[in-house]
Amino acid sequence: MGHHRLDARNLLCPMPVIRTQNRIAGLNSGDILEVRCTDPGALQDIPAWCRISGHEVLDSGVENGEVVITVRVGSPEKAQ
Amino acid sequence: MTTMTQARKAVALISGGLDSLLAARLMLDQGIHVEGLNFYTGFCVEGHTHAIRERRRNRPQRNNALWAAEQLGIRLHLIEVVEEYKTVVINPKHGYGAHLNPCLDCKGFMVGKAREWMEAHGFDFIITGEVIGQRPNSQRRDALPVVARESGALDRLLRPLCAKLLAPTLPEREGWVDREKLLALNGRNRKPQIALAESYGYHEYAQPAGGCCFLTDASYSNRLSDLWSTRGDKLYDLDDIMLLKVGRHLRPRPNFKLIIGREEGENRYLGGYRRRFVHMEATSHHGPLALMDGDITDADIELAARLTARFGQGRHAEKVTIEVTDPRGGSRLLDVIPLPGNEIPASWYL
Secondary structure, three states: OOEEEEEEOOOOOOHHHHHHHHHHOOOOOOOEEEEEEOOOOHHHHHHHHHHHHOOEEEEEEEEOOEEEEEEEOOOHHHOO | OOOOOOOOEEEEEOOOEHHHHHHHHHHHHOOOEEEEEEEEOOOEOOOHHHHHOHHHHHOOOOOHHHHHHHHHOOOEEEEEOHHHHHHHHHOOOOOOOOOOOOHHHHHHHHHHHHHHHHHHHOOOEEEOOOOEOOOOOOOOOOOHHHHHHHHOOHHHEEOOOOHHHOOOOHHHHOOOOOHHHOOOOEOOOOHHHHHHHHHHOOOOOEOOOOOOEHHHOHHHHHHHHHHHHHHOOOOOOHHHHHHOOOOEEEEEEOOEEEEEOOOHHHHHHHHOOOOOOEEEEEOOOOOOOEEEEEOOOHHHHHHHHHHHHHOOOOOOOOOEEEEEEOOOOOEEEEEEOOOOHHHOOHHHEO
16 A cells, blocks of 8 residues: 655646546555645545545645645545 | 446536536436546636635635536546647637637537547447537537537437437437437526426536636637737647636736736735746735736836736825836835826726
8 A cells, every 4th residue: 555645736626636536547446645735625626526436535634724635545446 | 338238338528517417417317327527628717716716715615517426426537638728729610709719619629538538438428418509609500410520429429408309319229328318408598407407406506607618708808819919829828828817917018918916815826926927016005916927128117016006005105115026036126106097098908
């Protein structure tokens, strides 16, 4: 199980979601991805995308003005 | 393609609006496996504006395409097409609509991308939320076959909301979809869609007044037209088209433009471009951040400083101190008299 980071700062939605989606496509089920953004909309959009895509948001919040979302990569079959 | 024992698969263009939501819902009701595609062109109203403007933070922040997919319980694939989309905007084969909106070319482009995705992922057909006569350009009856032909989707393109008014497509002829359960919507009346949404329990769907694309907006198109005419060509990058969405844009002289933040959210956003433009803000009073775009002289800088002072809290002061900073960080202070409102011609505003 790998731990990965994605810098999506200074991008506006939907680009942080698209970058998250594209990065997860190259990861394995069970991997952890920490996404860091500056667009507050990402706090809604990335979890929404995870819910419909079968990934689990382990944590989300704002640190020093930046949105940080931690995702556990699911398996494709688990998507709703 | 799938075997007879598997559910047929449709890829749906999901804009986040009501029609594409309903079109996908109708397919799900027939047991079709549906996944959504949403294309990001850089001109989408969705997304960026709520992130930039401070005042919008009081509103629910959501991506409507993601919301629609969640309501439907389907996957949504977000695809960035900023570079490829330039050919559509710069040189549309079918021309522009009322503004710089290349709606017919745009629809053909997106359905064409959906066809590529369908073929790459083993899906059977494409669905859209198009309704005959709903849009003056891309949804005219004679435009629908153009989209099907030029996208290469041909009769694998199904419009569930108006299918009964069109010739049967492959999914209907093959019995993958029951044509009798499709609809015959026509025209600009939204009442049938609203009633259908109510019947499904969809209440919070998006209804953007000006559509989902900035190119349908007169003011935005005017700014893009100004950008192209000033540069002498119709090229752009993502930063260019993002900046057109933000702030007041004034062109007091042919050789430069001033972009002035209207509130704190926009000032912060414009601040991200400090290393690309000469910029200025008042130090003696609270006021906006302004970017200067163009080949500029000292006289231009003074005029820009007076305009910047005009849009800050020192607008009625005898003197406002403006800090002018170049992209490398060198700065100087200018004391200026705010430009009176009656000395700002309407023609300066873009």
